Structures are given as C-alpha cells and as structure tokens.
Amino acid sequence: KAGVTQTPRYLIKTRGQQVTLSCSPISGHRSVSWYQQTPGQGLQFLFEYFSETQRNKGNFPGRFSGRQFSNSRSEMNVSTLELGDSALYLCASSLMQNTEAFFGQGTRLTVV
C-alpha cells in the first residue's frame, strides 16, 4: 500500500511569509500527527488530528496551525515565518491511537 506522502519535499520561504504543507496519510488511517525536527531540539510534537478534530497540541505558538479534511488528508500552516522555523516537518499517520505511526519523508522548510 502507498505510504504517507508529504508535499512539497523542499520549500524556501522568506521571513514574514506563510507556508502550507500537505500530508496524505495511508489509506484508512484517520489519525495524522505532525512533528518538527531540528538539530537542536530533535523531534517535537506539533499536533494530532483524528476525524477532522484536533485532539492534542504541542507547545508551539499560535502561528502554527493545522487542519484535517474528510478524506483524512491534513495540512499544516505556519504564518509570519521566522528563521527559527527552518526545520524538517514530518507527518505520521496511524490507524488508531497507540498503534504504529507511519512517517512520511518530510518537508524541508528553509526560511531565509
């Protein structure tokens, strides 16, 4: 079966702009989580969606938001980009809570 697909793979944005990242989960998976990966902080949880509802949110500012559509595809949005937002953003999907999370390849965001 097809894995988790994230688009785009690479993005370069300038400070102050906004960006939208997309994640298509594995077919049948209703839970989608987002993580930010940086060399300094490692992998940090952003938020998780299940059936179009945000169930949990990490400690990130309100500039980071997300949503999930009825087909379980998810998007995350970062507004007013800062240099520190440069990171690899990973999406993971799972069938249910506490089951294996399958990760996408990530979107590499560079803010200049």
Added chain:
Amino acid sequence: AQRVTQPEKLLSVFKGAPVELKCNYSYSGSPELFWYVQYSRQRLQLLLRHISRESIKGFTADLNKGETSFHLKKPFAQEEDSAMYYCAPSDGGGSNYKLTFGKGTLLTVNP
C-alpha cells in the same frame, strides 16, 4: 511534564559486540513505549513496541517500571544496525495521542 532521556548522543561498537541504547522516561500515567529507527536516507520507522514483546532484527527492549527505563538491546551488533534510534513513549489516555521523542542515539557499528 513528560520527559524522555537518551543519555548517549553517539554510540560506537564493533560488529559482533553487544549493544545497549538507554532510554529513561518521566511520564504520568502508563505510557505505551516505542523504539523508532531511522536508517540513512530512509524515513523514520517503528522498530518495536513494548506491548508486542517482540524481537525485531535481533533487538529487544525491557521495560523497567521501577526505574522508568526502556533500554534497547542486541547481543550481537551488525553493520546494518548503524542508524539513529529514538525512544518514544506515547500518551495513551483518553482521546489524546502523541509521541514524545528522545533526542536520539546515533549508533555506528564498525566492521
């Protein structure tokens, strides 16, 4: 606050030697515990989970609730085990779900 500590950023062993990657956690409730691995140029993937009590690629992990540890072990390391390993407890209660990752341990198995 939930915390995961992987004390070794880097671990280097020779092929055939035993390897242990340490993980300590500070968590409220009863988290589900996972080890994830990332091989070079591959996506992050599940290695094993505590509840399954499986041995995957020769790796096992023992949960010690008293010490709140979930160390990953393999008796004889192979070169193909070289990768980044992450310990990740998961919130399991209610409708919440998230993985809290440790900073990871980069394992290098030398020939």
